[in-house]
Amino acid sequence: MISARRxxxxxxxxxxxxxxxxxxxxxxxxQSALGAFLHVDRDxxxxxxxxxxxxxxxxxxxxxLAGVPIAIKDLLxxxxxxxxxxxxxxxxxxxxxxxxxxxxxxxxxxRLRAEDAILIGKTNLDEFAMGSSNxxxxxxxxxxxxxxxRAPGGSSGGSAASVxxxxxxxxLGTDTGGSIRQPAAFCxxxxxxPSYGRVSRYGLVAFASSLDVIGPFANDVADAAxxxxxxxxxxxxxxxxxxxxxxxxxxxxxTDTSVxxxxxxxxxxxxxxGLDPQVEAAVRRAADRMAQAGAKLVPISLPHTRxxxxxxxxxxxxxxxxxxxxxxxxxxxxxxEEPGSDLGQLYAKSRGRGFGREVKRRIMLGTYALSAGYYDxxxxxxxxxxxxxxxxxxxxxxxxxxxxTPVSPTPAFRLGEKTDDPLTMYxxxxxxxxxxxxxxxxxxxxxxxxxATDDAPVLPIGCQLIAGAMQEPLLFxxxxxxxxxxxxxxxxxxxxxxxxxxxxxxAAGIGG
Ligand code: GLN
Numbered sequence: 061m062i063s064a065r066r067x068x069x070x071x072x073x074x075x076x077x078x079x080x081x082x083x084x085x086x087x088x089x090x091q092s093a094l095g096a097f098l099h100v101d102r103d104x105x106x107x108x109x110x111x112x113x114x115x116x117x118x119x120x121x122x123x124x125l126a127g128v129p130i131a132i133k134d135l136l137x138x139x140x141x142x143x144x145x146x147x148x149x150x151x152x153x154x155x156x157x158x159x160x161x162x163x164x165x166x167x168x169x170x171r172l173r174a175e176d177a178i179l180i181g182k183t184n185l186d187e188f189a190m191g192s193s194n195x196x197x198x199x200x201x202x203x204x205x206x207x208x209x210r211a212p213g214g215s216s217g218g219s220a221a222s223v224x225x226x227x228x229x230x231x232l233g234t235d236t237g238g239s240i241r242q243p244a245a246f247c248x249x250x251x252x253x254p255s256y257g258r259v260s261r262y263g264l265v266a267f268a269s270s271l272d273v274i275g276p277f278a279n280d281v282a283d284a285a286x287x288x289x290x291x292x293x294x295x296x297x298x299x300x301x302x303x304x305x306x307x308x309x310x311x312x313x314x315t316d317t318s319v320x321x322x323x324x325x326x327x328x329x330x331x332x333x334g335l336d337p338q339v340e341a342a343v344r345r346a347a348d349r350m351a352q353a354g355a356k357l358v359p360i361s362l363p364h365t366r367x368x369x370x371x372x373x374x375x376x377x378x379x380x381x382x383x384x385x386x387x388x389x390x391x392x393x394x395x396x397e398e399p400g401s402d403l404g405q406l407y408a409k410s411r412g413r414g415f416g417r418e419v420k421r422r423i424m425l426g427t428y429a430l431s432a433g434y435y436d437x438x439x440x441x442x443x444x445x446x447x448x449x450x451x452x453x454x455x456x457x458x459x460x461x462x463x464x465t466p467v468s469p470t471p472a473f474r475l476g477e478k479t480d481d482p483l484t485m486y487x488x489x490x491x492x493x494x495x496x497x498x499x500x501x502x503x504x505x506x507x508x509x510x511x512a513t514d515d516a517p518v519l520p521i522g523c524q525l526i527a528g529a530m531q532e533p534l535l536f537x538x539x540x541x542x543x544x545x546x547x548x549x550x551x552x553x554x555x556x557x558x559x560x561x562x563x564x565x566x567a568a569g570i571g572g
Contacts, residue, residue, distance in 0.1 A: 088180070127176065129229055141182055204221065217246075237496045241502060245520065249506070316537055372489070378429045452494075
C-alpha cells in the first residue's frame with residue numbers, strides 16, 4: 061500500500077481522488093465481515109472525492125491530505141452521517157441509520173475537510189469508548205484482521221482494523237486510557253495519543269473529559285505525523301485546548317533519524333509479572349536496537365504505576381457518570397415512553413434500554429465514587445493518586461528524553477475470552493493508563509510478531525514510546541527513528557490486508 065503522504069502528493073499532481081475512494085469503498089465492502097465500520101455512505105464519499113478532483117482541475121491548490129480516504133471513529137460528530145458512539149441510546153430505533161445526526165462537525169473533522177481528506181465512513185467502537193476489546197459495541201464486535209477469532213483491541217477497534225486491513229489509509233481514534241494505542245498494537249499499525257489539550261475535543265462525545273484525546277492511526281509513523289499535524293493546534297471552542305500553536309511534526313522526519321545520545325527510560329514497573337514473554341522480548345529488542353544506534357538506555361522507576369488501574373477506573377467512571385447524564389431519552393436518540401409514565405420513568409426506561417451492560421456498570425461505579433460519604437474515600441483519593449503518578453513522570457523526565465515500554469501485557473486475545481470478567485479486562489490496560497492520567501503524548505508502533513503455534517497464528521506486537529507534555533515533535537522523531545531501526549524484521553503482512561483492493565492501489569505505478 062502506498063503511503064498516505066504519497067497518495068496525497070499524487071492526487072495533488074493529477075491522480076484521481078475518486079479512484080482512490082472507489083478502491084477504499086470496495087475494500088470496505090469486501091471485508092464487511094470484520095465489522096470495522098458502522099456507517100459508510102458511498103455517495104457522500106464519492107461526492108467529496110469528485111469535488112477534490114474538480115478543484116484540482118480548476119487549478120486550486122489542494123491540502124495536505126488531498127484525496128486520502130480516512131475512517132472516523134463514531135464518537136466524533138459529523139454533520140453528514142449518523143453519530144452513534146456505538147450505543148443504541150443515540151439511535152431512535154436501535155439501528156445505526158436512525159442514529160443522532162449532529163448539526164455540526166467536530167473541529168477535527170472541519171480540519172480534515174479543509175485539508176481535502178475523504179471521510180470514508182464511521183468506525184465501530186466499544187459503546188461510548190468504554191472497553192478494550194470492541195466487544196462492548198451496541199451493534200456488533202469488530203474482528204482482528206490478523207485473526208478473526210480475536211479482538212482488535214478497543215475502544216477504537218474499528219479504526220485500527222480499518223487501517224490494518226487496508227480499508228482506509230488513515231483513521232481517527234480517541235484515547236482516554238489506551239483506546240488508540242492498544243488497538244494499534246493488537247492490529248499491527250501505528251496509533252498515537254497526543255498530549256491532553258493538544259487537539260481540540262470540540263465535537264467529541266465526552267467519556268472522561270479530563271482524559272479524552274483524539275489522535276491518528278496510520279500505517280507508519282510519518283503518516284501518523286501527517287494526520288496529527290492536520291488536527292493539532294488551538295481551538296477557541298474547546299477551553300481545555302492549549303492556545304499555543306502546534307509545532308509541525310511531519311516535516312523533517314525523512315532525514316532526522318538519529319537517536320545518538322537520546323536518553324531512553326526503561327521503567328522497571330512495566331516489565332514485571334504478567335507480561336507475556338514474547339511481548340517482553342520484542343520490546344527489549346527494540347530497546348537494544350536503539351542502544352546499538354547510539355541511544356542511552358536508562359533504567360528508571362515510576363513507583364506509583366501500581367495505582368494506575370484503580371485510579372483510572374475511579375476517575376474515568378466518575379466523569380463518565382456525569383457526562384452520560386445528558387442522555388436521558390428527551391434530547392437525543394432513544395425514548396421509551398409508556399402510557400401513564402412520568403418523567404422519572406421516561407428517564408429510567410430510556411436509559412435502561414438504551415445503554416449496554418458495561419456503560420451501566422461504569423455509570424454505577426462512577427456515581428458511587430462521587431456520592432456523599434464515599435467521595436473522600438474514592439474520588440478524592442484517586443485525584444491524589446493521579447497527582448503522584450504525574451509526579452513520577454515529572455521526576456523521571458529530568459533524567460530521560462523518552463520512555464520505551466510495552467503497550468499491552470499480551471498480544472490480541474480471543475473474542476469472548478475476557479467478557480465475563482471485567483476486572484481482568486481492566487487490568488490489561490496497566491501500561492497505557494498512566495500516560496493518560498499524566499496527560500502525556502504516547503505512540504504505539506509495531507515491533508515484531510509472535511511465533512505461530514497450533515492454536516494461534518502470527519500476531520503483531522506493539523511497543524510504546526512516551527514523551528513529556530507537548531513534546532510531540534520529539535515523540536514522532538524518536539518513533540520514526542525506531543521504526544527504521546526495526547525495518548528489517550521481515551514482519552509478514554496482515555492477512556486481511558492482502559485481500560484489500562486499496563492496498564494494491566497505486567502499486568502498479570500511480571494511475572496504473
Ligand atoms: N480500556 C479503557 C477503558 O475501558 C480505555 C478506553 C479508552 O481509552 N477510551 O476505559
